[in-house]
Amino acid sequence: MKKQVYLYYRFERFWHWAQAILILFLGFTGFEIHGSLDIFGFEAAVKWHNIAAWAFIVLIVFAIFWHLTTNAWKQYLPTAKNLKAQMEFYVTGIFRNTPHPTKKTILSKLNPLQRLVYLGLKVLVIPVMVVSGLFYMFYRYPQSGDIETINISGLENIALVHTLGAFLLVVFVIVHLYLITTGHTVTSNLKAMITGYEEIEEEDADEEAEEEVRKHDIPV
Amino acid sequence: MKRLITVLLILLVPPFILMGIAGMGGNGDDETDYVPRKQDPMYQDASVDHSKFEELQKDFNNAHEVTKACLSCHTERGKEVMSNAHWNWERDAHIKGRGVTYLGKKNLINNFCTGIAGSEGTCTRCHIGYGWEDKSFDFNDQSNIDCLVCHDNSGTYRKAKGAAGYPYPSIDLGFVAQSVGSPKKENCGICHFFSAGGNNVKNGALDKALLNTTKDVDVHMAKDGADMACVECHITEKHQMKGKYYGVSSMDRNRATCTNCHGARPHEDNLLNEHTIKVACQTCHIPRYAKANPTKTRWDWSTATKLDEDGKPYSIDNDEGQHEYLSIKGSFEWGQNLKPDYIWFNGTADHYLLSDEIDETPVQINTLKGKYSDEDAKIWPVKIHKGKQPYDKKYNRLVQMKLWDEEKGQGALWKDFNWALSIEKGMEYIGLPYSGDYGFISTEMTLPLSHMVSPADQSVKCEECHTRSNSRLAKLEDFYMPGRDYNAALDTMGSILIILSLIGVVIHATLRAVSASSRKKASANK
Ligand code: HEM
Numbered sequence: 232m233k234k235q236v237y238l239y240y241r242f243e244r245f246w247h248w249a250q251a252i253l254i255l256f257l258g259f260t261g262f263e264i265h266g267s268l269d270i271f272g273f274e275a276a277v278k279w280h281n282i283a284a285w286a287f288i289v290l291i292v293f294a295i296f297w298h299l300t301t302n303a304w305k306q307y308l309p310t311a312k313n314l315k316a317q318m319e320f321y322v323t324g325i326f327r328n329t330p331h332p333t334k335k336t337i338l339s340k341l342n343p344l345q346r347l348v349y350l351g352l353k354v355l356v357i358p359v360m361v362v363s364g365l366f367y368m369f370y371r372y373p374q375s376g377d378i379e380t381i382n383i384s385g386l387e388n389i390a391l392v393h394t395l396g397a398f399l400l401v402v403f404v405i406v407h408l409y410l411i412t413t414g415h416t417v418t419s420n421l422k423a424m425i426t427g428y429e430e431i432e433e434e435d436a437d438e439e440a441e442e443e444v445r446k447h448d449i450p451v
Numbered sequence: 452m453k454r455l456i457t458v459l460l461i462l463l464v465p466p467f468i469l470m471g472i473a474g475m476g477g478n479g480d481d482e483t484d485y486v487p488r489k490q491d492p493m494y495q496d497a498s499v500d501h502s503k504f505e506e507l508q509k510d511f512n513n514a515h516e517v518t519k520a521c522l523s524c525h526t527e528r529g530k531e532v533m534s535n536a537h538w539n540w541e542r543d544a545h546i547k548g549r550g551v552t553y554l555g556k557k558n559l560i561n562n563f564c565t566g567i568a569g570s571e572g573t574c575t576r577c578h579i580g581y582g583w584e585d586k587s588f589d590f591n592d593q594s595n596i597d598c599l600v601c602h603d604n605s606g607t608y609r610k611a612k613g614a615a616g617y618p619y620p621s622i623d624l625g626f627v628a629q630s631v632g633s634p635k636k637e638n639c640g641i642c643h644f645f646s647a648g649g650n651n652v653k654n655g656a657l658d659k660a661l662l663n664t665t666k667d668v669d670v671h672m673a674k675d676g677a678d679m680a681c682v683e684c685h686i687t688e689k690h691q692m693k694g695k696y697y698g699v700s701s702m703d704r705n706r707a708t709c710t711n712c713h714g715a716r717p718h719e720d721n722l723l724n725e726h727t728i729k730v731a732c733q734t735c736h737i738p739r740y741a742k743a744n745p746t747k748t749r750w751d752w753s754t755a756t757k758l759d760e761d762g763k764p765y766s767i768d769n770d771e772g773q774h775e776y777l778s779i780k781g782s783f784e785w786g787q788n789l790k791p792d793y794i795w796f797n798g799t800a801d802h803y804l805l806s807d808e809i810d811e812t813p814v815q816i817n818t819l820k821g822k823y824s825d826e827d828a829k830i831w832p833v834k835i836h837k838g839k840q841p842y843d844k845k846y847n848r849l850v851q852m853k854l855w856d857e858e859k860g861q862g863a864l865w866k867d868f869n870w871a872l873s874i875e876k877g878m879e880y881i882g883l884p885y886s887g888d889y890g891f892i893s894t895e896m897t898l899p900l901s902h903m904v905s906p907a908d909q910s911v912k913c914e915e916c917h918t919r920s921n922s923r924l925a926k927l928e929d930f931y932m933p934g935r936d937y938n939a940a941l942d943t944m945g946s947i948l949i950i951l952s953l954i955g956v957v958i959h960a961t962l963r964a965v966s967a968s969s970r971k972k973a974s975a976n977k
Contacts, residue, residue, distance in 0.1 A: 266919045266934050267942075273914040273934055277722070321959075326966040371728060387931035391938050398945030402952045409956040413963075 238340055239427045243303070246294045247424055253287045254400060261397050284364055291361065306341055307350040314343040325413060335431050352403065356396050363393040502629035511624040514581050514617060515594040520628065522593055529593035531690035536699075537579045539590065540567075544701035546801050555699045559802055560849055562816050562838025562894040563647035563750060564780075566805075569853035569880040570863070575616045577642040584615040598631070601638050605630035609641075613857065636662055636672065639681040647747070648780075653698075655746030655789065655834045656737070656902035668742045669903050684711070697899055698817055703798025703827070707901075709733075731829040734793065735911040736904045740834060741787050745773055749784035751839040753891035756868040764868065779865045781839075791832030791900055793924055795821035803894075805883055809847045813837065813893035823930040830927065831899050838894040841874055845886035849894070853877040 239247070260283065262268045263276035271279060298304040316332035321344075324332070333342035341349065366389045414420035415430065423429035501507055506520045522529050536542050541555030556574075560566040567574035575583040580595045582588060589595060597616060599608050608627045611619045618624070640659060647653035651660075666673040671684070684707045685694040694707035709732040710717075716724040726735075740746070757778055759765045764778030773785045801818045816838070821828030842849045852873040856863035862876035870889065878885035916924045917934030924932065 264917075264933055266917075266937060273917050274912070277913070277933075326962055328967075328970060371725070385931055386933070387936070390931055390933065390936075391941060394937070394941060395945070398941075398948060401945075402948050405949065405952045405956060409960065412960075 233430050233432060235428045236335075236337065236431050237427055238335065238337065238423055238429045238431075240301075241427065242297055244424060244427060246290065246297065249290050250287075250294070253283055253290065254404065256283050257287065258397060258401055258404070261393075265394060265397075281368065284368070288361060291357070306339065307346055307353060309346050309350060310343050312343065314347075317342050317344045321413075331415075335429065348403070356399055356403075359392060360396045360400070363389050363396065367393055497632060501631050504629075507625065507628040509625055511628065514597065514599070514624060517624050517628050518581075518594050518596050518598055521598045521631075522596075528690065529596060532579070532596050533590070533593070535690050535692065537692070538596070540578065542700065546701050547799075549801070552701070554701060554802055554804075558805070559699055560805055560816070560851055561698055562836060562840055562896050563653055563747070564854065565752075565840060566851045568851050569877045570855035572615045572857065573613045573855040576610045576612065576614070577646070578616050581616050599624075599627050600641070601634045602631040603627050603638065604632040604635060606637060613855070634680070634682050636680050639685075643681075649747075649774075651741060651744045652747045653836075654696075654898055654900070654902070655786075656740040656742075656900050658741070658744050658746075658903075660743035661902070664743065666906050667909070670906050671904060686711075697800045697819060698896065699802075701800050701802065706798065709736075727829075729823075729829055731796070731831045733899070733901055733904070734830050734832050736907075737791065737832050737900050737902075738905055738909060738911045738915075739788050740791060740832075740900050740903050741789050742903055745771065745785040745787040746789070746834070747783050747836065748786040748789070748834075749837045750781065751783070751891075752781040752841060753839050755779060755781035756864070756870060758868060778868065789834070790923065792835050793830050793927060794819055794833050794897065795823060795825065795828040795927065795929075796831040796833075796899060797821035797825050797828040803849065805849065805851060805881065807848065809842065809849065809892065813895040814842075814849060816894050816896040819897050819899065823927070830924065834898045834900060836896045836898065838896065839891050840894055841870065841889050842892045843886050844888045844890045846884060848883075849892070850874050850885060850889060851877040851881055853880060 257280060259268065259270060260276040260280035263270055263273065264280060270276070313333050320329065320332050331342070333339075367386070370386055370389060411420040411424075412418075414423075419429060504524075506523060511517050511520075532538050536555060539555065540557040541553045543551060543553055545551050556567060558566075558568070564574070571588075572584050579597045579600055580588070581597055582595055597610075597618075599618070600610060605627055607630075608622060609619055611617055640657075640662060643654075643657050644650055644659045644661070645652075646657070651658040661669055661672045664673050666676045670676055671679045682692075685692045686707070687693070691705070693705055693711075695705070713732070715727065718724050754776065755778060757765075757776075765776075766774055766778070767776040769775045769785070771785075774780075774783055776782050796819045799820045801820065803814060803816050819831075819833070840849065841852060852870070853861075853863050853876040854873070855865050859866045861867075862869070862872040864870065864873035867873070871887070874889050875885060875887070911923065914934070916922050917932065919935060919937070922932075922935045924935065
């Protein structure tokens with residue numbers, strides 16, 4: 232039996248798309264600052280990168296609050312169960328039309344690979360980008376006089392860490408964009424993140440889970 | 452939930468847009484509160500009309516008498532003048548590694564006309580005194596001061612050529628004395644525009660064009676702008692002028708600064724204010740120099756002393772009418788509308804002294820100190836003037852030749868065209884040993900630029916420095932600059948990762964499509 236299930240809450244979808252736009256925008260402006268692109272002009276790129284960075288930070292603060300208060304953070308707890316099967320699916324199974332090894336449920340929307348990668352983004356790459364970005368912003372060159380903020384002898388290491396993270400994010404975006412086409416149908420994942428609903432195999436356990444969710448008053 | 456999102460949208464979107472729009476406006480502080488002296492009521496009416504003073508209403512027999520007349524009222528000014536560098540042509544300065552020195556035009560050598568020793572009679576045309584012909588000049592006689600060269604407001608006063616600072620005999624000294632006032636551009640310019648023997652030759656941004664120019668060339672001095680006089684920035688109290696020329700100065704003190712009027716954080720955009728920590732105002736605001744007339748970029752003394760068939764000195768001009776060759780001075784190169792070079796500079800400098808041994812080529816005539824890690828150093832625009840000039844091959848020192856004398860036969864290069872003799876005479880005059888074995892060696896002089904400030908909208912753009920190709924700061928390699936610098940290994944690795952992921956995606960997608968269509972065929976066949 233298949234059923235339309237409400238998988239992605241309204242805030243979740245808003246956060247996802249806002250984050251997507253901001254990361255893309257930060258990527259384009261950032262790599263213009265880096266000297267790899269020429270779109271906005273260096274001056275504008277710097278201005279917009281700084282503005283988008285602050286918007287990104289505000290968004291992250293709200294997202295953290297949401298994840299904590301809804302227990303949604305548990306979605307990202309890594310698991311070894313099905314990890315190998317999931318990898319095999321992408322390497323071979325997908326070409327033989329074998330079914331997805333991990334069933335999506337409300338309490339577990341992510342397959343084990345997604346859990347690992349998204350967790351890595353959340354606890355490693357994005358914090359590193361925010362922290363190195365803020366250091367970059369508030370870095371001050373060796374100076375005398377009365378403008379005092381962070382005084383480190385050079386900008387180089389900060390910039391290198393920030394650039395490394397930026398490369399990783401670009402690679403993530405490429406792979407992510409492709410993998411969203413590997414759902415039930417090519418567009419089913421995309422539709423789900425837009426409407427919130429996805430058609431998934433129904434199991435009895437899911438009904439219970441849905442009940443659970445309602446009982447705990449997780450916002451929808 | 453809906454409310455949360457609305458709140459978030461309100462929080463996130465408008466500031467984003469507002470900040471963007473606010474940022475687009477640029478740094479619109481073109482207007483300053485500055486009132487030029489000419490329009491400032493404070494300065495409009497002189498409190499004194501010198502033409503009404505009996506002391507000045509007479510025929511002066513000589514220039515010294517004028518000075519005495521000035522000092523008879525301005526009794527203490529003589530002492531003030533005698534303690535300034537315009538009078539002494541040297542200053543006390545502490546230089547790291549040398550201790551306390553007394554350096555200036557009096558005893559330094561450069562790579563333009565080199566130095567005054569032995570040739571005072573012509574060089575002191577730009578000294579604010581009368582009669583500095585040789586070492587015997589009395590620096591303590593106040594009647595030797597030339598008040599008029601700075602204070603003449605009639606525009607008729609001129610010092611004569613080769614007359615040790617005395618004016619042309621034809622000048623009506625009484626009239627000049629009655630027309631004195633605060634120094635105008637013309638007074639400073641008569642020496643400072645023409646230093647090194649011609650207009651704009653030396654500094655490249657001190658040009659007679661500044662007497663009547665537009666904002667494009669110099670926002671401060673433009674006739675259609677603030678029309679400021681030199682002394683409005685080079686503020687002078689008790690005859691001590693603010694300002695430094697690092698061809699002769701060594702210490703970071705009593706400088707004329709932009710911040711004096713503009714403040715330390717003059718930009719609306721804080722990102723630009725932050726730049727002022729490490730970047731001098733001049734770096735962005737003087738995008739080019741020698742904007743109106745060319746300046747000398749190279750002076751090769753080694754070709755001097757050639758004479759024509761009649762045994763006479765000659766000159767060759769280039770297409771634009773500048774000297775390309777002069778028998779008395781050698782060969783020159785000129786440049787106009789030039790992009791400055793850039794260096795780290797902390798406001799202190801060292802100089803090549805005639806007693807120094809040469810330890811590098813090109814010989815650095817002056818060395819401006821500073822590097823990235825130096826807290827006081829900022830990036831400065833400079834003109835680098837290349838030279839080739841005589842040195843003692845045996846003692847390995849630059850030498851000073853005697854350039855000028857009233858008469859032939861005294862060993863002056865410009866009269867006798869004899870290198871060996873002129874060097875011998877010059878070194879003998881200074882009192883330094885000379886082996887007799889001379890050659891020519893490359894030298895360099897570094898001149899910081901502070902004049903010919905452009906209007907704000909013409910200042911250097913971000914991407915002229917923050918760029919990988921042809922950055923204005925390409926030569927300053929001791930720090931990381933966004934947009935210019937990158938780690939090649941990291942960039943290569945990152946690009947490879949991106950390419951691999953793209954290839955992976957394409958292969959995977961193709962395999963999926965192929966396998967899906969073959970499955971379709973298979974099921975159709977069934
Ligand atoms: C809150 C997060 C972020 C902050 C605070 C931040 C801040 C900054 C700052 C201050 C700069 C230097 C530009 C300047 O001088 O103004 C910079 C450069 C850069 N940013 Fe970000 N950024 C953030 C996120 C990102 C993201 C998500 C990406 C990429 C997807 C990115 C990519 C880059 C790149 C490539 C550079 C150029 C580095 C270089 O060449 O030195 N940034 N960032």
